[in-house]
Amino acid sequence: MKQWLHPGFWVALLIVLALGLAPIFSQNAGLRETGFTILLAISMAISLNIIMGYTGYVSFGHVVFYGLGGYTGMYLMDTWGAPLPLAVLGGGAAAALLAFLLGKAILRLRGAYFALATIGVNEAVRTFVSNFKPFGGPTGIELQFSVYKQYGGAADALWLTYYGVVGIAVFALVFSYYIKTSKFGLGLMSIREDEDAAEVMGVVTPDTKTLAFVASAFLPGMLGVLFFFKNGNVEPSDAFRLGFSIESLVMIMLGGQGTLLGPVIGALGYQRLRGLLLTSDVMIGSLPLKDFQLVIAGLLMLIIILFIPAGLVGWLRQRFAWLRRILV
Amino acid sequence: MSILLQVQGVIKRFGGLQALTQVTFDLPKGQILGLIGPNGAGKTTLFNTINGVYHPEEGRIIFRGQDVTKKMPYHLAKMGMARTHQIVRPLNELTVRENVMVGSCFGHENQNLSNAARIADETLAFVGLAAKADQLAGTLNVAQKKRLEMARALASHPHLLLLDEVLAGLNPSEVDGMIQTVLNIREQGVTIIMIEHLMKAVMNVSDRIIVLDYGEQIAEGSPSEIVHNEKVIEAYLGDPRLAERLMEEE
Numbered sequence: 001m002k003q004w005l006h007p008g009f010w011v012a013l014l015i016v017l018a019l020g021l022a023p024i025f026s027q028n029a030g031l032r033e034t035g036f037t038i039l040l041a042i043s044m045a046i047s048l049n050i051i052m053g054y055t056g057y058v059s060f061g062h063v064v065f066y067g068l069g070g071y072t073g074m075y076l077m078d079t080w081g082a083p084l085p086l087a088v089l090g091g092g093a094a095a096a097l098l099a100f101l102l103g104k105a106i107l108r109l110r111g112a113y114f115a116l117a118t119i120g121v122n123e124a125v126r127t128f129v130s131n132f133k134p135f136g137g138p139t140g141i142e143l144q145f146s147v148y149k150q151y152g153g154a155a156d157a158l159w160l161t162y163y164g165v166v167g168i169a170v171f172a173l174v175f176s177y178y179i180k181t182s183k184f185g186l187g188l189m190s191i192r193e194d195e196d197a198a199e200v201m202g203v204v205t206p207d208t209k210t211l212a213f214v215a216s217a218f219l220p221g222m223l224g225v226l227f228f229f230k231n232g233n234v235e236p237s238d239a240f241r242l243g244f245s246i247e248s249l250v251m252i253m254l255g256g257q258g259t260l261l262g263p264v265i266g267a268l269g270y271q272r273l274r275g276l277l278l279t280s281d282v283m284i285g286s287l288p289l290k291d292f293q294l295v296i297a298g299l300l301m302l303i304i305i306l307f308i309p310a311g312l313v314g315w316l317r318q319r320f321a322w323l324r325r326i327l328v
Numbered sequence: 329m330s331i332l333l334q335v336q337g338v339i340k341r342f343g344g345l346q347a348l349t350q351v352t353f354d355l356p357k358g359q360i361l362g363l364i365g366p367n368g369a370g371k372t373t374l375f376n377t378i379n380g381v382y383h384p385e386e387g388r389i390i391f392r393g394q395d396v397t398k399k400m401p402y403h404l405a406k407m408g409m410a411r412t413h414q415i416v417r418p419l420n421e422l423t424v425r426e427n428v429m430v431g432s433c434f435g436h437e438n439q440n441l442s443n444a445a446r447i448a449d450e451t452l453a454f455v456g457l458a459a460k461a462d463q464l465a466g467t468l469n470v471a472q473k474k475r476l477e478m479a480r481a482l483a484s485h486p487h488l489l490l491l492d493e494v495l496a497g498l499n500p501s502e503v504d505g506m507i508q509t510v511l512n513i514r515e516q517g518v519t520i521i522m523i524e525h526l527m528k529a530v531m532n533v534s535d536r537i538i539v540l541d542y543g544e545q546i547a548e549g550s551p552s553e554i555v556h557n558e559k560v561i562e563a564y565l566g567d568p569r570l571a572e573r574l575m576e577e578e
Binding site (some may be wrong): 125147175182183186187189192193194196198199200201203204205258 | 379381399401402405406410413415417418419421422426429430431433434435436440441444480484555
């Protein structure tokens, strides 16, 4: 239990709480929208970090859980009239189930082969959903406006989704820290460092990896439901956008993979940068700078891999030993 | 004396290469078995086959009375088999203590984290690495990494320990320290199979020796029987006088 007294955990928790509570206290809708985007990104990055940072399996398909979870939740609300909390849990469960089934199959692959397989899975699920009638096929699912009535109208529903994302972000952080400091987490990190050596020491790698994949998948499944509920509709091209996976990856690498705080800092930094780019009026020749958002993400990833592969938090921990006490 | 491990007619092929041919032996509890032979004789392959990294094409392996021929390395670890690697495999980004805790947590005692931390510290003291416990494993030198391999294996409190060239690459004083450590481990009642090229060490420490050559078991016996065995001299030791010198140095 002593791990809960570690200052590093509280530093990370305070950052997430400060980000999450500021819009609630100010009751400012603009701040709330920015906060929603940032907390969504933080939760995505924290959850991806479980399979990528702790276990060492780089996944380009994290968005598949977000998309499938979102679709499942929207379907539950639209067709069965499920209340939002139930739909969110349903989305998480669907994502977890997919991860469990996939885990048994593709987690046997290592390194680049696993990464490629995750892209393939995302494309396959996207194609399936585009042709799946109950999910609306290529046009997706659009919620009736009346659905929002039970939550006190659209404006209140927006606040409700915001509380939801704050809750998920806080839970994600606590969950991630719990895993990192648990025996299960030690098993994951031993797999990351040397999977064959871990097996020889008794880590039951197939089960451990599958469980890590499930733990990493259910949060994006829940987030997808919140996002598309807020959005009002879901379409295959929005739900399974590969770019979102890549952005989550960049955020983790920016902050420091395998650390608790890294995904938080990385997501915050990346989203701030993205916000600045999207709203800037600067032109490069005849093209506006805001069209270059993914180009900049790519460049950023390149620079990080070349110069600070450990990410910001990892680099600080290596460089300043005393910081290890407050950054985990 | 009861038998801990039985290897019965084990055959392992890699494509057209016969890596192990009909290897058969029984290992009683508490013994140290030396495994020697030229490079490429199949010693490490035999280790990999015993601990489930490879599965043999034919033959059976029985550990603690159970047929484990088709088991995976983690099953065997949970049953109380531990090993070190010839080429060290530290978990670089974890601390030395965490490395050893993995052995204790996931080995056959299945310890929780706080017990594992205690056992790790005891084990590190035993192999002489206590001062390095909080360093990252990647920062250790080769001799220390060999000791770390040993500590990780020992922390699971195994019934059977497979040591793959723990003396290779160590300087003479480190070798003496490591031999003493191996003898101390046996004192604790752990059965050991060791692969070793350093003849002086293997002759001194082993109760019994098996010699492999091109995957075949060409001799088995006590150290003094082995050094006088003509096949062994021809295949491995080379010079017959060398063999006598080895025995004299005891």
